[in-house]
Amino acid sequence: MTMQDSMLPSGPNASRNTTHFFLSNEFGLILLIIIFAIIFGVTANGFLSEFNLFTLGRNSAVNIMIGLSMMTVIVTGGLNLAVGAMGVSVAMTCGWLIEGVGLPWPIAILGALAFGAALGFINGGMVVRTGLHSFIITLATMSIFFGSMIFLTRAESFRELPSVFSTFGRMKFGGYLSPLLLVTMIVALALAWLYRRTLTGREMLAAGASPAAAELSGIRVDRIIILCHMLSGVLAGIAALMLVARNGAAIPSMAGQLGQDWLLPAFLGPVLGGTLLQGGKVSVLGTVLGAFLVTMLSSGLMMLQVGAFWVQTFLGLMLLVAVLLDKARRSYLARRNLA
């Protein structure tokens, strides 16, 4: 069967490209989003209300950012289990810089994000230095970062933040568009530009696809990996600061014990979006769509009163179905000689 298929003359380029698009992850995700939007719009009362669209946008802004943060490390073929711990650490640093040190908020935010980059530098540096897989390094630093943060803050929140944060979190454009979503979109566009148009971005992809080949062609793979981890730290920090804007306070438990609550959304976005876990291939649009789909599904399931406690099961099943579909899609492509 494979023989036959591979001997088929390849079709004209145009039809090949359209088939390609219809077989792409992004198209599948858009289709799923539309289908579920219709289902929820019809069955769940108030799903399309302005208020729900606003909260949906606000929640997906955070989830997309968490997914992007993981994506920047997955590009190199690594993982970053510490996204949650880093994010919360950044948020708490920001709170401390404002309340403890008394810095004005714009400088505090920049300082906190620089701290996120520094945490990423620690991760990346250790991965490069020891040559160990980033799984075990970030598992350890997840524990270290979160433990230090809890120890230093005595597990207490920063609640006296300037009103800028909560105002920004509550702001609405046109009744339902949250500015948080705009921030996420800008970051996503910048990342897409990074991977498509800049030398550094291409080097990141090359380092992920084949570190040895990249090294031989003159790319400083070590530096690139450290840079990816720093980028991940900054993005995790932005996600956490957006949560601060939403809650109006910097709370140590906002990502759960050790920041574990962020792990599932962090992997769902990139994996659904077709970013290869082996590294070297990235889809910013896919990650955005994947994370949005997940947020929409959880919101819709809540509104259908499936029970908040079952949502986690559904998300796990989704991840499973997504990787299975992706597998089937790729073997189909391979059989048709399209990929």
Add this chain to the structure above:
Amino acid sequence: MIQLSRLSRTDWFGPLLATILAIITIRAFSENFLSLFNIQILLLAIAVNALVAYSQMIIIAIGQMNLSVGAIGGLAAISFVGMIEVWGLPTPIAVILALTIGVGCGVINGVLIRITGISAFVITLATLSIYKGINMGITEAQPFYGVPDSVKAFGVALVLGPIPWLLVPTALVAVGLWFMLSRMPVGRFILAVGSNEHAAGLSGISVNATVIIAHALSGLLAGIAGVLVVARLQIGQPSIGDDWLILSFAAPVIGGAILAGGHVSVSATFLGVVIVAIITQALVLFNIDPFLVQVVLGGLILAAVGLNKLRARRPIGRGE
């Protein structure tokens, strides 16, 4: 000297030295450290944590990882108490069913990994969420209180001196695992698949069966750990297993397990658990912030993987 260098090559020597050093140092600063009561508390912690560590160790042996250890343990724990409280099942049957659930969860992991060929990380992340979700869906985050008296009594009973009964299942499991990994074909298959899956397959080992058996064992051990925690806490908490992830990796890695697979040590992993328990205990004895336990655990993992790396490098240079 030759004796010493040979000893230093074994997995258990380093951790044993560290354990003895830690005990001596802490004893020097704290009178209470070796009191009977304290030893009993230490052993209780070790009893559960060792099972958690073994549950992960058996998966590390085949070169994979199991993020869902805690979720399986939690699901087994709440279904154990739930079946007694809601269905009124007798305790032994509930224990067997709970362990069956643990095995079932493990088999699902193994089968999915082998059928799809997707990395164990992604599969167990998905099943972690599924099992934990089922746990939350059943309990709605409320604990089951109907733990029977026999189980409660088992949780506090002592065999001899400070040794709790809870340690007995753990000891049996440790001996059984050691016997399996070093003496039984299935244990050798597990290690062979871990060190080189392809070669193992070519030499006639059924990789599918081996991987699924390893995951089933992992689920069983996580299930036993969950049931023991219920006996210790005397309550069916839905949050059982939430904090097992870091610990489950720390102990095997301290015990010299190589994450790429094919090399684990039952005794050294046990010592890894002991070290973690002693240090946690010391932080409490010296009134150091309990929050720092996380930092210490993370630091221990880093130190241990660093040391393992050095140890792995040395023999090549010597060319003995």
